[in-house]
Amino acid sequence: MLHKSVSPIYEAFLFTQEKEGHAMEVKYELVKQTLRQEIISGKYQINEKLPTESQLMARFNVSRYTIRRAVGELENEHYIYRVQGGDVRPRLAAPLVSR
Numbered sequence: 001m002l003h004k005s006v007s008p009i010y011e012a013f014l015f016t017q018e019k020e021g022h023a024m025e026v027k028y029e030l031v032k033q034t035l036r037q038e039i040i041s042g043k044y045q046i047n048e049k050l051p052t053e054s055q056l057m058a059r060f061n062v063s064r065y066t067i068r069r070a071v072g073e074l075e076n077e078h079y080i081y082r083v084q085g086g087d088v089r090p091r092l093a094a095p096l097v098s099r
Helices: 008-020 023-041 053-060 064-076
Strands: 080-082 088-090
Touching (some): 023 053, 023 064, 053 064, 064 080
Antiparallel strands (some): 080 088
């Protein structure tokens, strides 16, 4: 069972992927998509500090590498930015990134 704040859809998807042997390939993508949706939906206010790597690792039950990869891609897509000291924060406006 994953942490309580993980959506049931995410948990069911991970269970399915683990059974099929694809979990390592998709976990970072699911973390990225979940965080992206939370940023877009306004769960995190503009310039508000996002959870730490350790908190995200516990929430999603994944490795630090998985969190760093997901956060790194969100940064490359301009959804978040880093500030001195390691904090990660959402940008002012939704980015114009084609998918």
